[in-house]
Amino acid sequence: MSKAPHNKEMSHDAPSTGPDSAKPGLDSLAPADDSHQPLAKPTSPGKQPTAPGSLKAPNTHNAKIDALETFRKGSENFPLTTNQGTRIADDQNALRAGTRGPTLLEDFILREKITHFDHERIPERIVHARGSAAHGYFQPYRDMSDITKADFLRFPEQLTPVFVRFSTVQGSAGSADTVRDIRGWATKFYTQEGVFDLVGNNTPVFFIQDAHKFPDFVHAVKPEPHNDIPQGQSAHDTFWDYVSLQPETLHNVIWAMSDRGIPRSYRTMEGFGIHTFRFINAEDQATFVRFHWKPVAGKASLLWDEAQKLAGRDPDFHRRDLWEAIEAGDFPEYELGVQLIPEEDEFKFDFDLLDATKLIPEELVPVELIGKMVLNRNPDNFFAETEQVAFHPGHIVPGIDFTNDPLLQGRLFSYTDTQISRLGGPNFHEIPINRPLCPYHNFQRQGMHRIDIDTNPANYEPNSINDNWPRETPPSPHRGGFKSYQERIEGHKVRERSPSFGEYYSQPRLFWNSQTPVEQQHIIAAFSFELSKVARAYIRERVVDHLVHIDVSLANSVAENLGITLSDEKMHTAPPKDVNGLKKDASLSLYAIPNGTVKGRQVALLVSDGAVAADVLAILQELGAHGVHARLLAAHMGQIHADDGSTLPIDGTFSSLPSLTFDAVIVPDGNIDSLLLSGDARYFLLEAYKHLKVIALSGDARRFKAQFALSDHEREEGIIEDSKAEGVLMSEFLSAMAAHRIWSRSQKAQSVPA
Template sequence: MAASKQTGKRATTPPESHPRGNGDELHQQAGGSHPVMTTDQGIPVADNQNSLRQGPRGPTLLEDFILREKITHFDHERIPERIVHARGSAAHGYFELTRSLAAHTRARILTEVGVKTPVFTRFSTVAGGAGSVDTPRDVRGFAVKFYTREGNWDLVGNNIPVFFIQDAMKFPDLVHAVKMEPDRAFPQAASAHDTFWDFISLMPESMHMIMWAMSDRAIPRSLRMIEGFGVHSFRLLNEAGESTFVKFHWRPKLGIQSTVWDEALKLQSADNDFHRRDLFEAIQRGDFPEWELAVQLFTEEEADAFPFDHLDPTKIIPESLVPLQVIGRMVLDRWPDNFFAETEQVAFCPANVPPGIDFSNDPLLQGRLFSYLDTQLLRLGGPNFHQIPVNAPKCPFANHQRDGHMQMQVPKGRVAYDPSSLQEDSPRETPAGFRSHASADDGRKGRTRAESFADHYSQARMFFRSLETPEQAHLASALVFELSKVETLKVRVRTVSHLRNIDDSL
């Protein structure tokens, strides 16, 4: 097959090794001059926009080898630095429950009022490398590891309640677009360039997130003054197995505060570590940052009545529909003893949940449940990364996993399998363990997207019109700045055409 001049992966098989035929022609034709997109095994891809699901709103299927190959390759592109969220700062602290959710969940972390649970919380920028600055216009990661009595719970989200894309299939594309352009390796930690806006202008589902990312929320004054969101809908399961949907919100006790663009540029010039230094110094002087944890709780029937789909990660649930209920607080009171051992080696995964918390069919969440663990296997050297102190549960843990790279424990006994009868102290399953919600997902599997995911502008419009006049001006100025760095005219035109669907004043 003749080598393509397009950028990206291309066939490495020499032309003479493939006789000409229908299959070879198929791999040469896709929309005229473009080569056909294939998997790494040369299998043509018919749909690169949607992961394989059991019905339009059903769960993502493990058999989707195209999704797994794409995300696996993406997860392993960089070592040892994180591909995204590389620039991070973190602190130890505790979470205290102030209101029980026992009617909705059997997770002890959410039912035992007054218990202080240790946490480790990491804040991060998304686009830049570990050596980039703290204060660019960017989304901030907000990841909390709860060391609960029933195992670790990782609530891994952002300081913005929505996301750019609806399906995990598109995550590698999003990150490739926003990262440094591959032929020139710049700009660093910035979205003001052609590849990002080219992708965004072709993905109308991103418009709601763009409104947030171009707003003052993306240039916070301090990490102590940002909100945090779990982004996705999760499920809570009570003792009877009854399900309630939940969205998680962190609200800073200091309130939300941001800088304006000129201030951010001055901070960047004066101190690349401004946010990290601010968090460190606040903890050192005993001015411990604190957040309230609030939840939105709603039933399947209530969700069906929403004028949007709560499984769509580009949508919020307005508080006018489902009010926030404050259930606890988090206090960060101790800086890590060693930055590398803790802040750099901490491994978060949204699949880490205790019994009583479960997942929804949000297609972005479904992909994240696979991707984080796969990334950690490479970045932290193998399957025993959970033995690193910052990742290890603070409750007892036991299973039949053995050996592997960097095994630091010494498992004893002759039994490393289940079921067994040779060893009385061999780990066994328990009826009190994790159980998944028995949902009735009825639908034919296929690379489909629910029609309820099709509205890309109404919530973006709602957010823009909720801003005060100066904030709207800041957002418009951010768009002008970003698009002024885009060299390709058609990309600017496409983006403006989307903005007119949001609000004509933009």
């Protein structure tokens, strides 16, 4: 298929609408040929996306920075003024009648300052209140016009600016990052045909099938109404009561109880569009599609003990990781994948494509990677961008359309209504972070916080006083007006769900069977912990009864931990049928398929006065060569003196930067006696050992093996040791760290008291 040339510099003159222009009248309905201005040229290079093969991106940074340039402003060398521009001579004192007299009402500077402060908080998002975001760009790998006429998926050389927000679901804006929860993943594509919002989660399924139940589900998962407890957790009666009465929730619940519920970082987390959408090509042919985000850094999670401790030691752990990675130039990268299902195959599965509680196994429909997203700029202002950004699954562009997924259909209403309430009115699209990059014209006027100043004398259509501008754009293969897919619909008006939505246990069982043994143990522990917090015994029992229908061994293990005895009948419950004959799918596991790189990982070096400078230098050089970040930790801040008399600057102390915040630990040779006498240093290593992290011991540091109940001659996977840091030690260390955790240590680590 030949591809038409794409001239990114092309632009068109806007039609003349002045008093001397021709008057075509109401019957002239040709579309306005709006200018699609090219993105401003970049001022600094950024990391480039790479695709399979020889694709190379243009030398550009995130183009979104230029799109917001009109609205970005610093304050260097500018005088302090009021919002109206009046210069302020004294910002330290209110206007008073005498130095000890009453404050005067005429102090307009005070009134403006206090009034603005009083109204600085906007309503929190009902869900996804706590979030972090970043700017970036997306670039397709190939021309997708055989499947969709969406412009941003047609040209491999075209970069589309994006803004991505990651979030937790249940907690408030002040809750911790590392709670067990689903993570939201919303991507705003600023395409040349309008904004496309891909609004999803880090799980491919949702808790409910019909949006009509969304308020009930959210009410149940939120803190309980009588005491507003617990915050940022699902370990309470109302949530599990709802789950026990709504078995359709079980699939997403088991995902949340897996390691997916406590991701290591936003950089190592998958994302999913959840719903089945349609791609529409220029010939109006439709293809069902589900969207996936695959992290280039690989998939990884926290351990539960880590997640709990981080909630107290560093509640901003995920937010900080994302911010610091971008500042360091370790730009998070994700590949956009799609599962494509021809319309004629809609009913080939034993589950319904329109059911948002069901996924399409990748073993049945492989994911095609169609492009890469790079996040390369942090927001300038958290409130103006991260807090005010408004996502909406109903923001689509030509070439993408909806299906009759009942959860999606309800979300199309809910999001608009929510943004109007949260952002103060119907003009939330005019906030800079929400504005499309392409021109937009319509007859909507007024409303709270109107920013655009419309000069069109007509605010209605059809009209003749402005030559009927702006006009409709007829559908066309490319850059035409939006046309809904013409799907034939027949049926009675009913409040019923399709019988094809009625099976709830097969897909949770597929997920369970696809996990590694370690991941299965984590799921058992998660259910046991969460349900142990439920006060009402009958709710715990009902949940276990549902688990029996997923897998008897899972249910029995959880039951034993909760003091519940399963009857003989339940112990012999027949399993549900396989999903389209599929028993396992390795893609559902975080660790069944090795993936990812060590680039961007964080490694702690524990040092003290007398550290061997050559060892430290060799470690730093080798880590730096692989893009791994090292921090020197000691018992005190400032600097230490190495064995050769040189000084080494210290990044943090053993207690201020705990092992929880690092991926691995190295102890260089030199003055190990001092470290062995430090309780904080020993605790640091024991905690890292407990959390299955790679530990390297160089030279005399091998004496630390006794802390792990290892003799001098005993070797253990994940404890890398050698007489010096150069060569074998660092090579083995980097190789072991690529696996993320030393899973073989899991059983032994349970005895560590850290």
